[in-house]
Amino acid sequence: MADKRNNSSSDIISGLPCELLCYTFGFLPLKDAARTSVLSTKFQHIWCGIDRVDLQAISIREEPLSLLETLNVRHLILKTCSHLFQFDGICRFVLKSCPLLEILTINNPVRIFPDYVPPFELNPEEFWTKNLIILSCMETSLKVVEVFGFQGTGNEVLMLQYMILFESVLEEVNLYLSEEDDGYGGNRENYRKIDEWILQRNIERASHKLSISIYSREGYVYEVKYNSAAACAQFGFQFGKFLDESLSQKNMAAKRNNSSRDIISSLSCELLSYIFGFLPFKEVARTSVLSTKFRHIWRGIDRIDLQENHFIQENETERNKMNQRREFINFAFHCWSKKCTAKTIYAFSLTFSRPRNFYVETYYLIRFSVARNVKALTLDFHDPIWREDGLENHGGVFDLPVFVYSYQGFESLKLFSCNFLASEFRNFTALKELSLGWIQLGPNSVRTVLMYCPLLESFNLKKCWSIHERLDISRPNLRLKYLVVDRCNFLSGLVRIQAPNLRFFKYGGKAARFNFESRLTYMQEAELDFGQQSEFSGVADLLYDLLDQLFSVRVLTVCSFLLQVIPIGEEPTGLLKTLNVRHLTLKTSMRSFEFDGTIFMIKSCPLLEALTINNLGPAGIFPDDVPPFELDPEEFWTNNLIVHRCIKTSLKVVEVLGFRGTGNEILMLQYLISFGSVLEEVNLYLSEEDDGYGGNSEKYLQIAESMQHDIQRASHKLRISIY
Amino acid sequence: MASSSSSSSTQVKKITLKAADGKHFEVEEPVAMEMETVKSFFVGNEDAMKDMVVPLLNVSSEHMPAILDFYRNHSEFRKRTPPPPAEEVKAFNEAFLENKSDEQLMEMIMAANFLNTKELLNFLTEAAANRIKNKSVEYVRAFFGIENDFTPEEEARIRAENEWAFDGLDED
Numbered sequence: 001m002a003d004k005r006n007n008s009s010s011d012i013i014s015g016l017p018c019e020l021l022c023y024t025f026g027f028l029p030l031k032d033a034a035r036t037s038v039l040s041t042k043f044q045h046i047w048c049g050i051d052r053v054d055l056q057a058i059s060i061r062e063e064p065l066s067l068l069e070t071l072n073v074r075h076l077i078l079k080t081c082s083h084l085f086q087f088d089g090i091c092r093f094v095l096k097s098c099p100l101l102e103i104l105t106i107n108n109p110v111r112i113f114p115d116y117v118p119p120f121e122l123n124p125e126e127f128w129t130k131n132l133i134i135l136s137c138m139e140t141s142l143k144v145v146e147v148f149g150f151q152g153t154g155n156e157v158l159m160l161q162y163m164i165l166f167e168s169v170l171e172e173v174n175l176y177l178s179e180e181d182d183g184y185g186g187n188r189e190n191y192r193k194i195d196e197w198i199l200q201r202n203i204e205r206a207s208h209k210l211s212i213s214i215y216s217r218e219g220y221v222y223e224v225k226y227n228s229a230a231a232c233a234q235f236g237f238q239f240g241k242f243l244d245e246s247l248s249q250k251n252m253a254a255k256r257n258n259s260s261r262d263i264i265s266s267l268s269c270e271l272l273s274y275i276f277g278f279l280p281f282k283e284v285a286r287t288s289v290l291s292t293k294f295r296h297i298w299r300g301i302d303r304i305d306l307q308e309n310h311f312i313q314e315n316e317t318e319r320n321k322m323n324q325r326r327e328f329i330n331f332a333f334h335c336w337s338k339k340c341t342a343k344t345i346y347a348f349s350l351t352f353s354r355p356r357n358f359y360v361e362t363y364y365l366i367r368f369s370v371a372r373n374v375k376a377l378t379l380d381f382h383d384p385i386w387r388e389d390g391l392e393n394h395g396g397v398f399d400l401p402v403f404v405y406s407y408q409g410f411e412s413l414k415l416f417s418c419n420f421l422a423s424e425f426r427n428f429t430a431l432k433e434l435s436l437g438w439i440q441l442g443p444n445s446v447r448t449v450l451m452y453c454p455l456l457e458s459f460n461l462k463k464c465w466s467i468h469e470r471l472d473i474s475r476p477n478l479r480l481k482y483l484v485v486d487r488c489n490f491l492s493g494l495v496r497i498q499a500p501n502l503r504f505f506k507y508g509g510k511a512a513r514f515n516f517e518s519r520l521t522y523m524q525e526a527e528l529d530f531g532q533q534s535e536f537s538g539v540a541d542l543l544y545d546l547l548d549q550l551f552s553v554r555v556l557t558v559c560s561f562l563l564q565v566i567p568i569g570e571e572p573t574g575l576l577k578t579l580n581v582r583h584l585t586l587k588t589s590m591r592s593f594e595f596d597g598t599i600f601m602i603k604s605c606p607l608l609e610a611l612t613i614n615n616l617g618p619a620g621i622f623p624d625d626v627p628p629f630e631l632d633p634e635e636f637w638t639n640n641l642i643v644h645r646c647i648k649t650s651l652k653v654v655e656v657l658g659f660r661g662t663g664n665e666i667l668m669l670q671y672l673i674s675f676g677s678v679l680e681e682v683n684l685y686l687s688e689e690d691d692g693y694g695g696n697s698e699k700y701l702q703i704a705e706s707m708q709h710d711i712q713r714a715s716h717k718l719r720i721s722i723y
Numbered sequence: 724m725a726s727s728s729s730s731s732s733t734q735v736k737k738i739t740l741k742a743a744d745g746k747h748f749e750v751e752e753p754v755a756m757e758m759e760t761v762k763s764f765f766v767g768n769e770d771a772m773k774d775m776v777v778p779l780l781n782v783s784s785e786h787m788p789a790i791l792d793f794y795r796n797h798s799e800f801r802k803r804t805p806p807p808p809a810e811e812v813k814a815f816n817e818a819f820l821e822n823k824s825d826e827q828l829m830e831m832i833m834a835a836n837f838l839n840t841k842e843l844l845n846f847l848t849e850a851a852a853n854r855i856k857n858k859s860v861e862y863v864r865a866f867f868g869i870e871n872d873f874t875p876e877e878e879a880r881i882r883a884e885n886e887w888a889f890d891g892l893d894e895d
Binding site for chain 2: 274280289310311335
């Protein structure tokens with residue numbers, strides 16, 4: 001001690017023993033005490049020894065959630081009795097303030113003053129499982145948790161469970177059993193039952209390296225056999241199966257002998273769960289009642305699709321829906337993820353509209369999938385009541401947990417209404433498919449994502465919106481093959497795409513100015529739907545421009561809006577280039593003001609081989625649409641009509657989906673059939689809907705049949721079929 | 724893979740495979756190498772090539788021609804540039820499954836599993852899944868030939884456990 005004083009003679013109190021210092025600091029508010037940790041290396045840990053009173057008090061102070069500054073503490077010792085009114089202090093305050101924490105020691109035997117009145121009451125179970133925050137030290141640094149004087153109380157166990165569940169780098173949990181009886185019949189023997197508890201509850205560990213050891217005073221070390229949660233579940237599964245089998249063996253022995261011709265009993269469980277993996281999840285669940293052998297096979301499938309709408313009835317009150325939602329998440333959390341026997345998961349999908357109300361469960365399920373090396377993750381948190389054609393923008397309701405960003409195994413990722421940080425995508429280099437939806441895109445986030453994911457082949461944006469920018473999908477050498485932009489809302493209405501390998505392009509939403517900066521040599525298929533556009537003026541030129549750029553596609557689908565608008569542009573007679581389209585699909589309502597557009601499209605596709613008319617019926621028209629001009633349909637299809645090249649030379653198949661036998665449909669078919677000299681097939685798929693004027697599928701059939709007989713044909717090979 | 728030899732020289736190396744019932748099949752080397760089980764037979768053992776007969780214990784000769792046909796066509800699809808249109812592949816796959824009974828499908832799945840070919844196995848298992856999609860429990864039992872060995876009470880209990888999964892079925 002003398003030496004020390006010589007070295008730092010000005011430091012008066014450094015000579016005091018730690019206990020004394022600690023005692024002194026105990027009179028300080030915790031905040032001040034905490035600041036002493038930076039005084040010198042010696043002081044770094046001392047404040048941690050301060051007594052419980054402040055720990056209790058801290059949670060009811062004015063700023064209970066955090067200190068203004070974070071502490072540099074690596075080893076934190078809490079003297080606590082694990083009483084519930086300390087939880088808030090422990091969890092929210094102390095752990096949060098120490099982002100670099102490596103070792104946490106909980107020293108249990110401190111007794112509370114009997115006359116201490118807890119400042120508030122709290123349900124411990126609720127506290128440790130609901131609405132918890134996962135703190136940064138738990139994800140990045142905390143390696144060791146020690147509990148001295150472990151008594152296995154409910155509160156201790158809950159806290160431990162929380163830590164095992166969420167601390168992803170945890171390596172050791174050491175429990176030193178208390179020597180004392182707790183006065184309620186508890187003693188060392190009981191305390192040690194913790195290991196059984198861990199096995200029973202089958203807590204999922206967040207960390208792979210975790211080992212849990214139990215020490216008593218004799219130095220007896222017992223390591224909880226907890227090698228892997230999966231193995232544990234496996235054990236439970238096999239044991240359960242064994243029980244099931246031995247039970248039913250009594251009853252069923254005779255029956256079982258007969259089932260020798262069971263084909264599939266020769267298929268192994270893996271092969272069966274592989275087959276089941278292709279089924280919708282709901283059906284997989286049904287396989288559990290096939291026979292005893294199948295009771296648990298479905299728990300081994302590696303494609304998991306959890307959807308809340310299997311549990312939630314549409315027309316229930318919001319309150320009942322909430323209960324059903326609870327049921328769903330309970331199923332997902334307790335009945336599924338805890339009993340899953342698959343060691344790796346290929347695809348995991350969670351569709352759930354209230355993730356915030358079940359934060360821990362949701363967080364845990366994501367963790368569960370990542371821990372099993374999921375390759376395709378889908379998180380769909382959007383609320384089904386949001387309308388796809390609605391104009392309002394919706395944002396994310398859940399933040400993608402931080403640990404996800406450090407996982408490198410994703411090949412496919414779909415995030416709907418889930419907030420993410422594009423700048424953290426740098427580990428997702430293996431990503432091939434990405435879907436983003438119901439989210440606000442930050443400035444440059446599309447660019448950033450494309451930059452970090454060089455292998456991306458499929459990119460899907462749905463109901464995304466941004467107040468910042470145009471949509472800019474451009475990276476040199478982008479591998480992108482499939483691009484879908486569906487009902488997105490970008491302020492400038494400009495879409496810039498530079499993707500030389502693009503094969504499939506689908507656009508839905510408002511008309512925008514498209515700018516493809518590279519030649520689309522491989523382009524195969526395009527689908528355009530401007531159903532959201534309500535204004536006509538000035539749009540026609542944009543559409544010409546777009547069609548010109550898409551000249552190389554072989555399969556093209558266009559919407560009614562395009563058919564209405566395209567003939568009123570400045571160059572109504574044709575495109576600059578002809579299109580390479582072989583299969584053209586028109587989504588139309590077969591109204592006279594779409595005919596000009598139809599003819600325009602037929603003219604622009606001289607190589608057309610198949611024409612599909614998808615008749616949406618009256619539903620496809622907006623009631624407030626004012627037709628730009630009137631036209632007599634009969635006259636249009638019979639007088640002064642030019643027969644375009646494709647009709648005479650290449651058009652082989654005409655299909656009408658939703659055939660209703662209206663005058664317009666018949667006139668147009670008449671035209672195609674009477675001039676289509678190489679036509680081979682006309683397929684009419686009758687509409688299921690009534691038209692509101694007494695028409696129904698029977699009447700449609702009549703019309704179709706009469707047409708089959710009466711119509712004059714230009715081609716000998718023609719076959720007209722009705723479905 | 725030795726794809727070059729097949730185009731340049733007329734002498735394509737052949738490998739003889741022996742099905743479970745003893746029948747022999749002469750197969751071009753690249754096609755045989757599609758099967759991981761066969762491939763692993765030869766890897767690092769180049770001498771073995773000559774007049775080696777590879778026994779395939781779990782594959783009956785009934786399915787060999789179909790399986791080999793699948794390998795030939797699909798390896799050709801993969802080599803072609805530009806890749807063949809999806810319809811062509813689909814048409815081949817549909818034709819492949821036509822006239823195959825459920826039992827034959829199961830046997831082929833086992834064969835594919837033994838031959839350890841991911842592509843064929845994926846394709847067949849997906850086809851099997853499609854056949855039982857949205858069917859009742861009774862139908863699926865019949866499909867796999869499963870004897871129901873639950874007591875009625877047990878079955879009712881398990882059905883209740885996953886009640887959500889049992890509505891909205893197709894007719895069998």
